[in-house]
Structure formats: C-alpha cells, structure tokens
Amino acid sequence: MNPGANDPHDHPAASEHGDSSGGWLRPAVFGVSDGLVSNAALVLGVAAGGLSGSMVLLTGISGLLAGAFSMAAGEWVSVQAQREAVEREIAREREHHRRFPEQEAAHMREILVGTGLSEELAAVLVKELSRSPEENLGFHTRMELGVDPNQLDSPWVAASSSFVAFGIGALVPLVPYLLPLPGSQVAVSIGLSALATFGVGALLARFTARNPLWSGARQVLIAAMAAGVTMLIGSWLGA
Ligand SMILES: [Zn+2]
Numbered sequence: 001m002n003p004g005a006n007d008p009h010d011h012p013a014a015s016e017h018g019d020s021s022g023g024w025l026r027p028a029v030f031g032v033s034d035g036l037v038s039n040a041a042l043v044l045g046v047a048a049g050g051l052s053g054s055m056v057l058l059t060g061i062s063g064l065l066a067g068a069f070s071m072a073a074g075e076w077v078s079v080q081a082q083r084e085a086v087e088r089e090i091a092r093e094r095e096h097h098r099r100f101p102e103q104e105a106a107h108m109r110e111i112l113v114g115t116g117l118s119e120e121l122a123a124v125l126v127k128e129l130s131r132s133p134e135e136n137l138g139f140h141t142r143m144e145l146g147v148d149p150n151q152l153d154s155p156w157v158a159a160s161s162s163f164v165a166f167g168i169g170a171l172v173p174l175v176p177y178l179l180p181l182p183g184s185q186v187a188v189s190i191g192l193s194a195l196a197t198f199g200v201g202a203l204l205a206r207f208t209a210r211n212p213l214w215s216g217a218r219q220v221l222i223a224a225m226a227a228g229v230t231m232l233i234g235s236w237l238g239a
Contacts, residue, residue, distance in 0.1 A: 024161065026207055031071065031165025033200045037223045039063045039170035040193040043177075045230030047186045049238055056185070057177040064170035068163045076159035083152050090141050090149050097137055104140065105130060111143055172196045190227075197223045 042063040112122035176188035201219025202212035
C-alpha cells in the first residue's frame with residue numbers, strides 16, 4: 001500500500017526510510033529464527049539419542065508449543081508494560097491540560113518556536129488547536145511523548161504474531177516427522193533446517209546491512225553449533 005505515491009505533499013524520500021513493511025518483518029524474522037534454532041536443537045538432540053519417530057514428533061510439538069507460549073507471554077508483558085507507561089503519561093498530560101491550560105499553551109508555543117516557526121504563527125496554531133480538547137491533547141502527546149494516543153501498540157497483536165512466527169520456525173525441523181518424505185528423517189530434518197536457517201540469516205541481513213550470503217552462512221554456523229551440542233549430548237546419554 002502506498003497511498004502517498006501521487007501526493008505532492010508526500011516527501012519523496014519518505015518511502016526510502018527504514019523498514020518498508022511497517023515494522024512487522026523484523027520481529028517476524030527474529031521469531032522464526034528463534035523457533036527454528038531452538039526446535040532444531042531439541043528435535044535433533046532427542047533423535048540422536050535414539051528416540052522413535054513418534055517420540056521425536058511428540059517432543060518437537062511440545063518444544064514448539066512451550067517456546068511459542070513463552071515467547072508470546074514475554075512479548076505480551078513487555079508491550080503491555082510499555083503501553084501502561086505511555087497511558088500513565090497521557091493521563092498526566094490530560095490532567096495538566098484540565099488544570100493548567102495556560103501553562104500548556106505556553107509550553108506548546110515554545111516547542112513550536114523551537115521547530116522554527118515564528119512567535120505569531122505558533123500563537124495562531126496553539127489557539128486553533130485549543131478549540132478541540134481531544135485533538136489538542138493528541139497533538140501534545142505526539143509532540144511531547146512521540147506517541148499517537150489512538151495508535152498504541154497492542155500487546156495481543158505482539159503476542160499472537162510472535163507465537164505464530166516462533167511456531168513456523170519450530171515446525172521446520174519437524175516436517176519429515178509429519179510428512180512421509182523419502183530418506184532418513186534426521187537427515188531430511190537437518191537439511192530442511194539448514195536451508196531455512198540460511199534463508200532467515202539472509203533476511204536478517206536486511207536489518208544489519210551485511211552481505212546476505214555471509215549472514216545466512218553465519219546463521220547456519222550458529223544453529224549447527226547449537227544442534228551439534230544437543231546431538232552430542234543426545235547420543236552420549238542415549239535412549
Ligand atoms: Zn503538553
């Protein structure tokens with residue numbers, strides 16, 4: 001969606017800034033990466049320990065759910081805490097507007113002059129804004145707190161998207177245990193996990209401005225070390 005494409009007021013460089021996905025891509029890629037690495041290490045560890053295919057599947061599904069719930073709970077708590085802090089600030093600002101409207105108007109005139117407007121124009125703007133209290137409060141929170149009171153992050157959206165992202169990543173090493181694929185289940189699980197890990201690493205390069213091939217290879221190396229340790233321990237303890 002690019003509603004500003006033909007809008008003469010839209011700054012031409014605006015679309016070139018940062019993450020054009022609207023901010024969901026980064027947490028999604030990290031969630032998939034977490035699920036992939038942690039469940040590949042878990043699944044390959046118990047498989048190396050000699051568990052049957054159905055036991056590996058049961059372990060992998062448990063690992064998927066445990067990890068996804070844990071990620072979602074952590075995400076919910078963190079976004080909710082952030083939201084409560086912002087809401088407390090907005091409530092404080094609202095109270096201030098009710099008790100000291102003159103002081104708030106003077107403060108906003110100062111802020112506007114600080115952005116380069118003339119005293120006269122700042123006074124006109126502040127006067128216009130004060131006609132609708134809710135709009136005025138929204139303008140103050142955007143200018144002073146950098147947040148739009150009508151667009152606070154939802155803890156439920158954050159929790160459910162990290163649950164889904166982790167689940168997708170954690171599902172990859174389980175594919176040969178869910179579908180009848182040719183070849184050894186462990187080998188197919190390793191192959192699919194390595195491929196997906198490479199893909200995730202290459203995508204992560206978008207946020208670090210690194211070479212995607214190098215980033216993908218590094219990600220595979222990290223995952224291989226994690227899975228290598230669990231496979232060693234699995235085959236050592238044995239089933
Ligand atoms: Zn204010």
